[in-house]
Amino acid sequence: MATATEMGTNERFLTEAAFARIFEVLESQGFTVVGPTIDQEAIVYDRIRSVDDLPRGWTDEQAPGQYRLQRRDDEALFGYVVGPHSWKRFLFPPQATVSKADKTETGWQFQAVEPEPAKFAFLGVRACELAAIRVQDRVFMPGPYVDPIYQQRRDNALLIAVNCTQAARTCFCTSMETGPKCTSGYDLALTEIANGFIIEAATAEGAEILSALESDDASIQQRQAGQTARQQAVDQIERRMDTTDIRDLFLSNLEHPRWDDVASRCLSCTNCTMVCPTCFCSSVEEVSDLTGDHVERQRQWDSCFNVDFSYMNGGNVRDNTRSRYRQWLTHKLASWIDQFGSSGCVGCGRCITWCPVGIDLTEEVAAIRGDAT
Amino acid sequence: MSDGYASRMPTPEAAARPWQTHTVAIRDVRREVEGVSTYDLAFLDDTVREAYRFAPGQFNMLYLPGAGEIAISVSDDPRNTEAYGHTIRVAGNVTRTLAGLGVGETLGLRGPFGTSWPLSECIGRDVVIVCGGIGLAPLRPAICTLLQDRQQFGRLNLLYGARSSDTLLFEREYDDWSRQGMDVQTTVDRSSPGWLGNVGVVTLLLDQLPSFDPHNTVLMCCGPEVMMKFTVMAALNSGLSEQQIWVSMERNMQCAVGLCGHCQLGPTFICKDGPVFRYDKIAPFIDVEGL
Amino acid sequence: MEADQLRFILQELRFSAVLPVEGLGRLAEESTVRRVAAGEVVFRDGSTNNNLYLIRSGRLALEMNVPGRGAVRILTLGAGEMVGWSALLGQGKMTAGAIAIEDSDVVVASADRLRELCEADRDFGFLLMRQMADALSKRLVATRLQLLDLFADAPSLIPTQQAD
Numbered sequence: 001m002a003t004a005t006e007m008g009t010n011e012r013f014l015t016e017a018a019f020a021r022i023f024e025v026l027e028s029q030g031f032t033v034v035g036p037t038i039d040q041e042a043i044v045y046d047r048i049r050s051v052d053d054l055p056r057g058w059t060d061e062q063a064p065g066q067y068r069l070q071r072r073d074d075e076a077l078f079g080y081v082v083g084p085h086s087w088k089r090f091l092f093p094p095q096a097t098v099s100k101a102d103k104t105e106t107g108w109q110f111q112a113v114e115p116e117p118a119k120f121a122f123l124g125v126r127a128c129e130l131a132a133i134r135v136q137d138r139v140f141m142p143g144p145y146v147d148p149i150y151q152q153r154r155d156n157a158l159l160i161a162v163n164c165t166q167a168a169r170t171c172f173c174t175s176m177e178t179g180p181k182c183t184s185g186y187d188l189a190l191t192e193i194a195n196g197f198i199i200e201a202a203t204a205e206g207a208e209i210l211s212a213l214e215s216d217d218a219s220i221q222q223r224q225a226g227q228t229a230r231q232q233a234v235d236q237i238e239r240r241m242d243t244t245d246i247r248d249l250f251l252s253n254l255e256h257p258r259w260d261d262v263a264s265r266c267l268s269c270t271n272c273t274m275v276c277p278t279c280f281c282s283s284v285e286e287v288s289d290l291t292g293d294h295v296e297r298q299r300q301w302d303s304c305f306n307v308d309f310s311y312m313n314g315g316n317v318r319d320n321t322r323s324r325y326r327q328w329l330t331h332k333l334a335s336w337i338d339q340f341g342s343s344g345c346v347g348c349g350r351c352i353t354w355c356p357v358g359i360d361l362t363e364e365v366a367a368i369r370g371d372a373t
Numbered sequence: 374m375s376d377g378y379a380s381r382m383p384t385p386e387a388a389a390r391p392w393q394t395h396t397v398a399i400r401d402v403r404r405e406v407e408g409v410s411t412y413d414l415a416f417l418d419d420t421v422r423e424a425y426r427f428a429p430g431q432f433n434m435l436y437l438p439g440a441g442e443i444a445i446s447v448s449d450d451p452r453n454t455e456a457y458g459h460t461i462r463v464a465g466n467v468t469r470t471l472a473g474l475g476v477g478e479t480l481g482l483r484g485p486f487g488t489s490w491p492l493s494e495c496i497g498r499d500v501v502i503v504c505g506g507i508g509l510a511p512l513r514p515a516i517c518t519l520l521q522d523r524q525q526f527g528r529l530n531l532l533y534g535a536r537s538s539d540t541l542l543f544e545r546e547y548d549d550w551s552r553q554g555m556d557v558q559t560t561v562d563r564s565s566p567g568w569l570g571n572v573g574v575v576t577l578l579l580d581q582l583p584s585f586d587p588h589n590t591v592l593m594c595c596g597p598e599v600m601m602k603f604t605v606m607a608a609l610n611s612g613l614s615e616q617q618i619w620v621s622m623e624r625n626m627q628c629a630v631g632l633c634g635h636c637q638l639g640p641t642f643i644c645k646d647g648p649v650f651r652y653d654k655i656a657p658f659i660d661v662e663g664l
Numbered sequence: 665m666e667a668d669q670l671r672f673i674l675q676e677l678r679f680s681a682v683l684p685v686e687g688l689g690r691l692a693e694e695s696t697v698r699r700v701a702a703g704e705v706v707f708r709d710g711s712t713n714n715n716l717y718l719i720r721s722g723r724l725a726l727e728m729n730v731p732g733r734g735a736v737r738i739l740t741l742g743a744g745e746m747v748g749w750s751a752l753l754g755q756g757k758m759t760a761g762a763i764a765i766e767d768s769d770v771v772v773a774s775a776d777r778l779r780e781l782c783e784a785d786r787d788f789g790f791l792l793m794r795q796m797a798d799a800l801s802k803r804l805v806a807t808r809l810q811l812l813d814l815f816a817d818a819p820s821l822i823p824t825q826q827a828d
Contacts, residue, residue, distance in 0.1 A: 098392040101438035107417070107479025108438055110394035144383050145391045145630035145645075251639065254661050281634030283627055288439045295438035297392070302634070309635060312625050313464060323663030331637065338640030506815035536815035562810045564737035569765055572725065573739045574809040580802060581678075581742050597814040603805065 012215035013222045015196040016077075020051040022160075025212045026121045031158055034090055035123035036080070041069055043083040045090070048123070055080060062168035062349065065358030078124055078192050081168040082348050086277030087122050087129055088136060091153045094301045098149075098284065103293040115152040125161045125186065127179030128171075131346040132277030133159070134185055138340040139280050158205055161186035165229040167236035170349030172362055175241040178346045180233040191226040198226035241362040242369060243333075243343065249369060250334035254326065258367045263322035265357050270303035272351035272359075273328065278344045279303070304328050329361060378492035378518070380428045381485050391630040394436050394481035395421045399474055400456040406540045408463050409507060411448060412471070414482060415456040425485075427451065429492065429514035430621060430649040433484030434629050435459065440470040444626040444644070446511035447485065451518060460510035460542070486629040488649045490515040490593055491619055499527035499585040503604045505534045505575055505596030509542045511621050511648075512595055520553040528584050529555040534575030534600070537561050538568040556584065575600065579607040587612030595621040602659065605652055615653035622647045622655065639664055667692045673771060677718050678744030679795055687788040694777040700724075700764040707748065709735070709761035715772050717747040722768025726760040739803070740765065746799050751775035753796065 026033050035048045036055050043055045060080040061068045072079050100111045125133075133154075140150035161182040164171075173179035182189045187206030191198040198218050201207040218226070273279040283302040288295045302309060304327050310317035318324045336344035345361070352360045387393065397414040404410050414435075416422040427433075432446040443465075449458035463472050474480065492515060500519060504512050519526055531550065535541045538561050547557045558578050560571035571578065575596075592613055594604045601620045608618055624636035624643040631645035639658035641647060646654075658664050670692035674680040680688060697720065700706055707713040709729045717724075723742050727735040738760060741747060750758050752775045782789030 099394060101394070101436075101481065103438070107398060108396055108481060110396060110436070110481050112390045112393040140632065144388045145632065146389060147391070147632055148389060251657070254664065280632070283633065283635070284442070286439050286441055292439050297442075304634065310625055312623065317624065318663050320663065327637070327664070330639075335637070335640035339642070534815075536813070540815065560740070562813065562815065568737070571723075571740045572737045574806045576809070577739075577802070577806050581744065583743075599812060600809065600814055603809060 010200055011218040011223055011226070012199050012210065013196055013218040014190075014199050014213060014215050016051075018214040019190075019197050019199075021213055022123070022209065023048075023050050025209055026123075026158070029209070030119050031121035032119060033121045033123055034087075036078070036083070038069070042067065043069070043080050045083075045085040045087065045122075045124075051077065054078070054124075059166070060168065062170045062353045063358075064170065064352050064360050065355055067353050076165075076192055078162045078190075079166070081164060081166065081171060082126055082129070082350060084275050084350065084354055086275070086348075086350070087125065087133060088277055088280075090118075090120050090122070091133065091157065092136060092140065092147070092150050092280060092282075092301075096149055096299050097296045098299045099297045101295045101297075112148075115149040117156075118153050119156040120153065121158040121160060123160045123162075125159050125182075126164055126348070127161070127182045128173045128176070128346040128348040129277055130159065130161060130182055130185040131173075131176070131178035132348065135278045135340065135342060135344060135346065136280060138342065139278075158209070159186045159188075160206075160209075161189040163189060163191040163226075163230050164233040165192060167233045167238075168349060168353070170239065170352040170360075171237050171347065172239040172241050172349060173347035174234065174237050175239075175243060175362075176343060176345055176347035180237070181230050191229055193222060193225040193229055198222060239349065239362055241345075241347070241365050246343070246365070247334045247337045250330045253368050254330070256368050258364065259322045259326045261367070262325050262359060262364055263320065265359055266305075266321050266325045267356060268305045268307075268321045268324055269356060270305040271354045271356060273303040273305060274301065275350040275354045276332075277346065277348060277350070278332075281309070283309075304331070329364060332361075333365065378428070378489075380487075380489045381426055381431060384424065391628065391632065392483070394434075394483050396479050397482045398479050399476050402476060405460060405542055409460060409540075409542065410472070411458045411460045413449075413456040413458050414480070416482075417479070422454070425454070425457075427457070427485035427514075428489035429518055430489035430511055431485035431487050432511075432626075432629075432648060433457075433459065433482050434486065434626075435467070435471070436481030436483065437467055437470045437474075438481065440467045442481075442483075442627070443467040444486075444623075444629060446621070446648070448510040448513045449517075450521075451514050452521070460507065460513075462507050483629065487644060488647055490649055491591060491651070492518055495519065495591045496525050497527065497589075499530070499590040501530045501532065501579070501582065501585055501590055501592045501608075503532045503575055503579060503592065503594045503596075503608075505600045506536065506540070507542060508594075508596035508600075508621070509533055512593060513543060515593065516550060516555065520550060520555060523554045527586070527589065530582060530585060531555055531557045532575050532578040532582065533557070533559045534578070534596070535559070535561055537563045538565055538570065558582075574603070576603045576607045579604060579611065582611075590617060592618045593620075594618065598622075598659070615656055616651060618652040619649055620652055620655070621649050622659075670695055670697065670771070673697065673720060674718070677720065677771070679718050679746045679799060682795065683788070683791055687785070687791060690781055690785075690788065691773060691778070694781070695771050695773040698770055698772050700768050700770060702764055702767050704764050706762035706764065706770070707758050709758060711758050711761075712756045713748060713751050713758050714756055714775050715748055716752050716775050716778060717762070718771040718773075719743050719745050719747065720769040720771055722764060722766040722770075724762050724768060724770070725765050726762055728760050735761065735763075739806070746796070748775075749796060749800060752778055 036043050037053045054077040059072045097113050102109050140147040164180040187203045201210045281302045282299050332344040396417045400415045401413040436442045445459045448460040564572045626636045626644045627633045629644045631642040636643040671688045726739045
């Protein structure tokens with residue numbers, strides 16, 4: 001039985017019709033609403049304008065190397081888990097111009113590009129994704145150097161979390177202690193139940209949005225329904241990753257034979273790094289006009305699986321898949337802790353789902369640990 | 374005095390705008406050896422020039438629009454503030470483009486970035502500098518500083534190895550350095566007719582070095598990774614500890630501020646945790662192939 | 665030169681400093697000090713030689729004869745270093761020539777007598793051979809590093825200039 005605190009004291013109930021008004025409330029406050037919508041047979045995050053853009057009645061079925069949309073037997077709006085996109089697309093855009101150079105009579109003039117003002121409301125942020133945003137906050141913002149684009153977007157973003165009410169077979173947030181319940185880092189948190197939502201505001205900004213919506217005190221039954229729905233996600237999580245001493249485990253197993261094994265399966269395709277909500281590597285490309293007098297520097301997502309990622313003086317430091325996979329996983333699970341004080345993995349399972357050959361990092365961890373069966 | 378040897382941290386302005394590049398003009402180009410030239414770069418903007426200071430061992434990102442950006446250590450005496458020497462070997466697209474530029478032409482500069490040589494730690498101690506090839510360039514500012522404040526330090530030894538006698542960098546300065554109180558020893562991998570100096574790798578010079586107190590010495594090393602690895606082995610053999618040895622590392626540095634991920638070596642970002650490391654900080658990672 | 669004086673000299677040289685006093689004494693009895701002037705050949709590449717040399721001061725160069733290229737200088741050695749290992753370990757046929765590039769003092773010991781000493785006193789022999797092995801292993805590593813040609817133009821691993 002849940003205690004009063006666990007149930008929350010300021011939980012309100014929104015009917016679906018009341019919830020539907022959140023779009024106009026957010027837009028009236030200048031927010032660009034980004035949320036789940038169906039595109040190319042996947043639930044992705046994109047600009048959405050109304051409740052009709054949400055993936056009503058759809059769910060996602062996931063397994064290593066597999067993702068499929070399925071019809072639900074209800075009309076749930078958030079009845080899926082996570083898709084190939086994450087919110088990093090919007091906080092750390094896949095492509096951005098960082099500086100410009102113009103040739104003038106007195107020589108080259110340079111200008112760092114000021115980030116374009118963006119004010120996003122993220123609708124449907126999962127607990128693991130809140131954790132991922134916290135992870136990237138520690139990458140891009142604490143300094144001494146900060147990423148101006150990330151900071152501008154992050155400072156202005158409104159996070160509307162939606163608790164998971166189911167889990168995918170690839171989920172392991174409980175092992176990473178990031179979910180499935182949203183506990184902090186959001187402005188508003190919703191739990192979808194029959195005919196509506198339990199909603200709770202955690203910040204003044206969230207409360208302001210909530211106050212503009214027509215809500216009621218949540219009844220005991222409604223709260224319990226929310227609790228039951230959230231518990232269902234907990235109960236469905238079957239995948240585990242043992243994180244005990246994982247930093248030392250990895251840094252003392254840099255020559256483990258398992259790296260050769262996984263290298264024989266890995267295609268070095270970069271999918272895992274593209275779908276990972278915390279991967280932050282980027283490179284900068286020169287984009288010039290025809291005269292060559294106006295040049296922009298464009299930052300793009302990069303991946304440590306790309307062959308020339310470690311290029312140096314005519315050679316690549318990591319010139320094989322073994323060293324690249326080892327870099328990715330060791331960074332994600334071990335050296336990330338040295339660098340940013342937490343794991344780089346939030347247990348969302350995207351890298352497992354979207355790996356074309358179904359490499360499952362939880363299996364790789366178990367193998368390195370030596371308790372693989 | 375000692376805080377005069379501190380690393381230069383970014384100003385709040387620079388920290389908030391890591392991509393801000395400043396215009397510099399080429400004031401002078403000096404051919405050092407075949408394929409290597411020193412470019413003296415001067416800021417055009419007075420405010421930027423006044424504000425810019427670097428510490429020996431730190432690097433700048435030099436930007437040639439259309440060609441790209443490259444990390445280059447400053448090779449100049451830190452007292453020179455009018456223009457900053459960057460000693461560059463033609464090795465790729467950016468350096469080739471730079472080699473085509475002449476005095477008066479402009480390019481971009483961001484910096485300084487990274488950590489610096491531990492000059493404060495050298496006070497009252499013997500200093501051994503071991504470098505190879507163009508690895509002497511990032512140490513030149515440290516050498517200038519050590520000689521400028523000569524009385525602060527113990528015995529100064531420079532052991533420098535190059536491929537051949539015609540690729541010895543900054544050769545015209547060795548006599549000055551010796552006169553100012555640094556013992557300069559050079560060696561080449563490949564002898565040529567008329568060369569009366571040492572032949573053999575630079576680590577042998579360290580084995581033969583008589584005049585330093587291993588318990589009271591700071592060793593600074595810069596060169597190809599393999600050379601640094603064997604220099605460290607020789608230094609440990611002569612009684613130094615890993616905490617007395619400093620090396621300058623290199624990886625693919627792109628953003629220079631720890632945000633792009635390219636230059637990682639184990640848990641370190643070479644660009645912001647380095648390039649100068651106390652050896653014990655990277656010892657577990659330096660020998661791992663492909664890390 | 666008196667054996668005592670020579671023992672004192674040997675104690676100062678890195679190669680022989682670790683030998684016990686008694687061993688140093690025996691080595692001193694079998695040794696002489698010789699002055700070689702700059703440019704003087706100590707032994708020739710391919711010649712037969714029965715001496716092991718320890719450099720007391722100055723510098724020697726090891727050279728190999730390459731038809732068409734003449735004497736190619738491979739390595740220079742300074743105070744405390746050993747030269748002429750082929751005399752002790754091989755058949756006395758030298759694998760390189762040694763020439764003084766500065767006026768140098770060398771301690772000269774008969775390889776035959778040293779071998780006899782080693783056979784008669786295995787403890788002394790072990791220490792002497794350990795010093796030989798240590799010196800040769802360092803020279804082997806140094807030669808490997810030369811072989812890598814680390815400072816060659818490309819591809820290289822030279823710091824301060826990163827890929828572009």
